[in-house]
Amino acid sequence: MAREATSSSNEAFATSVSGIVSSLARDYAANTPQRLKVIDAYMAFCVVVGVLQFVYCGLAGTFPYNAFLAGFGSAVACFVFAANLRMKTNPKNRAQFPTGSPEGAFTEFVFCHIALHFIVANFLG
Amino acid sequence: MKPFSLVKIAAALCVLASTCIAAISTSNVVVKVMERTGDKLFEKKLAYPKTFDNGPTITAATPFSVSFDASSDRTGKALALDQAFVSLRNMETGDEMAFAAKMGKNGSYRMDVTRKQFRSHLGAMPGKHMVSLVLGSFDEGGLFYELGEVQVAGKKRIGNADVLYGPRDEIHHRFAEPQRMPNVLLSLVFAGLVAAPLLALVGVWVRMGVNMSNLAKEPVGSSALMVLVAAYMALAVAYWIGVRLLPMLAYVLALALPTYLVGQYALSRRIQLGL
Numbered sequence: 537m538a539r540e541a542t543s544s545s546n547e548a549f550a551t552s553v554s555g556i557v558s559s560l561a562r563d564y565a566a567n568t569p570q571r572l573k574v575i576d577a578y579m580a581f582c583v584v585v586g587v588l589q590f591v592y593c594g595l596a597g598t599f600p601y602n603a604f605l606a607g608f609g610s611a612v613a614c615f616v617f618a619a620n621l622r623m624k625t626n627p628k629n630r631a632q633f634p635t636g637s638p639e640g641a642f643t644e645f646v647f648c649h650i651a652l653h654f655i656v657a658n659f660l661g
Numbered sequence: 662m663k664p665f666s667l668v669k670i671a672a673a674l675c676v677l678a679s680t681c682i683a684a685i686s687t688s689n690v691v692v693k694v695m696e697r698t699g700d701k702l703f704e705k706k707l708a709y710p711k712t713f714d715n716g717p718t719i720t721a722a723t724p725f726s727v728s729f730d731a732s733s734d735r736t737g738k739a740l741a742l743d744q745a746f747v748s749l750r751n752m753e754t755g756d757e758m759a760f761a762a763k764m765g766k767n768g769s770y771r772m773d774v775t776r777k778q779f780r781s782h783l784g785a786m787p788g789k790h791m792v793s794l795v796l797g798s799f800d801e802g803g804l805f806y807e808l809g810e811v812q813v814a815g816k817k818r819i820g821n822a823d824v825l826y827g828p829r830d831e832i833h834h835r836f837a838e839p840q841r842m843p844n845v846l847l848s849l850v851f852a853g854l855v856a857a858p859l860l861a862l863v864g865v866w867v868r869m870g871v872n873m874s875n876l877a878k879e880p881v882g883s884s885a886l887m888v889l890v891a892a893y894m895a896l897a898v899a900y901w902i903g904v905r906l907l908p909m910l911a912y913v914l915a916l917a918l919p920t921y922l923v924g925q926y927a928l929s930r931r932i933q934l935g936l
Binding site: 570573574577578581584585588589591592595596597599600637639640642643646650653654656657658660 | 840841842843844847848851854855858859861862865866869870871890893894896897898900901909913924928929931932
């Protein structure tokens with residue numbers, strides 16, 4: 537009796553988790569503007585690149601360490617800049633960012649990336 | 662020829678002075694060797710001129726301390742000494758190391774040989790050492806008090822310690838081991854793996870419906886801005902390969918104004934056109 541109750545509660549939990557995930561995906565696809573989806577895809581790309589570099593560092597060792605730091609730091613920084621761009625271009629955040637426009641946010645994004653890439657090129661070695 | 666020890670001269674003068682002028686007297690002389698945990702390995706209280714026998718072995722891990730009170734024979738009051746050293750003299754080589762004793766309250770003094778001091782000063786001269794107090798006061802004279810012998814642990818240094826002006830021992834430099842490089846195949850596989858998400862990103866964007874159709878509505882400014890941003894990226898790559906900072910900075914400054922102006926024009930045009 538106790539085992540049946542446990543398995544049924546596990547099934548209910550799994551169903552609820554999958555239900556939540558699918559509902560989230562549907563809501564995201566329906567209600568998120570395309571601009572934000574583009575930025576989200578870019579952010580996911582930055583995460584994947586960072587994780588791959590980290591796995592490589594774990595397998596092959598840290599030498600040369602500065603190159604790993606430059607690459608991983610670049611991925612993290614790109615993610616942060618993209619997150620900021622997303623926050624500023626999200627129409628729902630207009631109250632928090634009353635001044636400025638999405639084009640202004642994009643300008644800041646580009647400027648930050650230029651500065652970042654020079655720093656990374658300097659640190660790569 | 663060994664130079665005559667300055668500490669020996671000071672000690673001799675102290676002894677001579679103490680016979681002529683009113684002397685310094687010591688009390689509560691305690692020689693202590695402790696474990697790192699705080700347990701006492703050796704503790705001996707002495708009264709002048711007695712010495713201790715069966716002295717302990719001092720290592721970097723066992724703090725060694727000597728504490729004492731100094732007072733004037735003439736007035737009986739606690740004394741602020743002008744010179745308070747604890748000298749450790751190697752009985753074999755004659756090398757000496759003097760540690761200053763710090764004054765506490767009411768004429769009490771304490772000297773501690775810390776681990777760092779042991780490694781930097783005593784570690785290179787192991788063996789039997791005579792511990793002595795070398796005290797001096799301008800008004801009261803001096804005192805030289807041999808407390809006893811201790812054994813300083815450590816490895817004897819290689820080479821002839823007596824040679825002062827001759828050739829030193831040859832130094833054999835040990836180069837750092839070269840870093841272990843990863844397998845070339847592993848590096849190439851991961852280089853390909855890291856490039857793959859970029860293709861996936863472009864594919865996802867295309868699937869989302871990202872296109873360049875709006876570029877035709879405002880071609881000049883947008884294209885020029887992209888060319889200038891690409892120029893900055895190329896400059897970063899050139900800097901990475903060539904590593905010439907000042908020319909790179911000159912190019913950065915040269916590109917800055919056109920990029921700003923073109924960006925301003927392109928983005929304001931996009932706002933005007935409602936893109």
